[in-house]
Amino acid sequence: MANPSILILAGDGIGPEVMAEVKKIITWYGEKRDLVFDVSEDLVGGAAYDVHGVPLADETMAKAQQVDAVMLGAVGGPKYDVLDFSVKPERGLLRLRKEMDLFANLRPAQCFDALADFSSLKKDVVAGLDIMIVRELTSGVYFGQPRGITTLENGSRVGINTQHYTTEEIRRVARSAFELAKRRGNKVCSMEKANVMESGILWREEVQWVHDNEYPEVELSHMFADNGAMQLVRWPKQFDVILTDNLFGDILSDCAAMLTGSLGMLPSASLGAPMANGRPKAMYEPVHGSAPDIAGQGKANPIACILSFAMALRYSFDQGDEASRLEKAVEKVLADGVRTADLMGPDGGTPVSTAEMGAKIIAAL
Amino acid sequence: MANPSILILAGDGIGPEVMAEVKKIITWYGEKRDLVFDVSEDLVGGAAYDVHGVPLADETMAKAQQVDAVMLGAVGGPKYDVLDFSVKPERGLLRLRKEMDLFANLRPAQCFDALADFSSLKKDVVAGLDIMIVRELTSGVYFGQPRGITTLENGSRVGINTQHYTTEEIRRVARSAFELAKRRGNKVCSMEKANVMESGILWREEVQWVHDNEYPEVELSHMFADNGAMQLVRWPKQFDVILTDNLFGDILSDCAAMLTGSLGMLPSASLGAPMANGRPKAMYEPVHGSAPDIAGQGKANPIACILSFAMALRYSFDQGDEASRLEKAVEKVLADGVRTADLMGPDGGTPVSTAEMGAKIIAAL
């Protein structure tokens, strides 16, 4: 059988730096655990624009469709702010999500014991926090038609986007959330604005349908998204799995990420339908952005990207034990007090570099 | 000259209880400060549905159009959850906003010194917090067409809502934000998803236009709404005025409200264009909901509703000094340790009733 394949798209800013540490870990797995991956690399975002004039070349898109998993670093940077909407770095990312049909975006918001003090929230509110946000990723207002800006005769303009969901789009991502809940706390809270938006009513009804017909044993609740934002801030531990749409998921998952105080630590997985080999189409990426202000200085925290690879081990390569081993290695290094610059407390200390953090994690493996 | 007029729509749940305290304060102003208001009352929400079969009768709507200010309590309750979308209590509220054209929703998120410990955030993150969220309230996805749920031939359904903004809609609410900023910290941060939504691009460009042409002396920044949610949690004091659209404003203002730890304390004002007498069309309401679980028990905190009346004094009746006096009376009562049930700390104490809190505030006036 061929080795499992990974396409690395390191992207912009700190993307290449944090991905360098993941590459070392991939190599380690081949050498020490006989888990050999076929790794290829390509460009995305501003890096692709610089070479191809588009944020994702067609050949890269084709490659992404063929591999078992894509590892993405980060896209964007001030240099590209002036570009037209259609070729901005983000479009590369959105094209990957859409054309690979990665409808279920898994964003764990987890507070690491060693880092509970870093949160702006009180320690008892976040210590031990472990929630999973399942965000619909290929539909909604991100992709709905019609969209665009029209100029009227009098010179005034109209900006339009369309929130658009179908029964099938809602049901399939709901199934992902219920499946995850079964292996966790067995609770799903679905969030929308059914009190204001008809698309939210449909969302609520279809999620309820999947629950009643396929997962009656999982506890399901519904919450308006504004209340969801409040409850995340008030007492996030009330949640297990949160299921929501593309736009609410964008905002609520960032809010949840910040609760943990460890943005540089949070991974994500974007999963689609199973391929011929049974593996889901998949892309893994850190939740943090390209952080142009610290790019190229060896300061970035590679943990979010490394934990994204742990998610790849779990969801793409059926290596749940190895994923847990890697996650434990990260926890150990943190418990030992090893800190990149973003994790330095007010009492100082000397931060380690991106590469040093990577090396410590490999040592702990 | 006729007395200024107020229409009270107490609504559902705890609405009537908290409004009862506002009525006493209105009476106090007439008797003690010779500030006499013509007060009328009517129904909204479930209370209106019970009598009229609609959550806002046409006659009530007509009255609201004629008064100088509407004071709204809260709408909604479990009894009305089964109602059709078109007659749910919320529709009464949305009709008032839309037909009165109350485009600028002002939501201060303020942390009261005496209550800084109630926040789930660390005290230094929220103590002294004082930000103002200006939310567009009459357009966007709340009102855009087309909207609705369609059933296809194969039985699958499609839910649609439309995000829709025009140049004029954006510019007028931007002006409200800049005007407020001038009287505060002179900073506006505008939030959208211009990296994903064309309506967000239009929003950003039009806000920038108003800034450059009319308020170049105010500091303007732009932020993606997901990052905005993060920054609100990370370090909310970086903000002065936040300007955003209807849907993002719904979520971000609730998130900001919860930061302060004092949801029962937060007022809001919804303002429209000036009427013939120079006063803006206006509606004032507490940010909290109808809280059906504690309704009718005399437990509710009337402060959010009382502070909403303070906003009415300031924005509708040109009584900025009296508004400050009322706000100071509230602060004094809190500093004295008077607490309704929602403000009881873990160390207990005896909470006062809604009416006792109202009486203490009047005594402090």
Ligand SMILES: CC(C)[C@H](C(=O)O)[C@@H](O)C(=O)O
């Ligand atoms: C970069 C941007 C297009 C993206 C999004 O809005 O989805 C990001 O915020 C995210 O959450 O992955």
Ligand SMILES: CC(C)[C@H](C(=O)O)[C@@H](O)C(=O)O
């Ligand atoms: C009750 C509901 C319709 C309303 C809204 O979504 O605007 C509420 O959440 C608010 O923020 O005033």
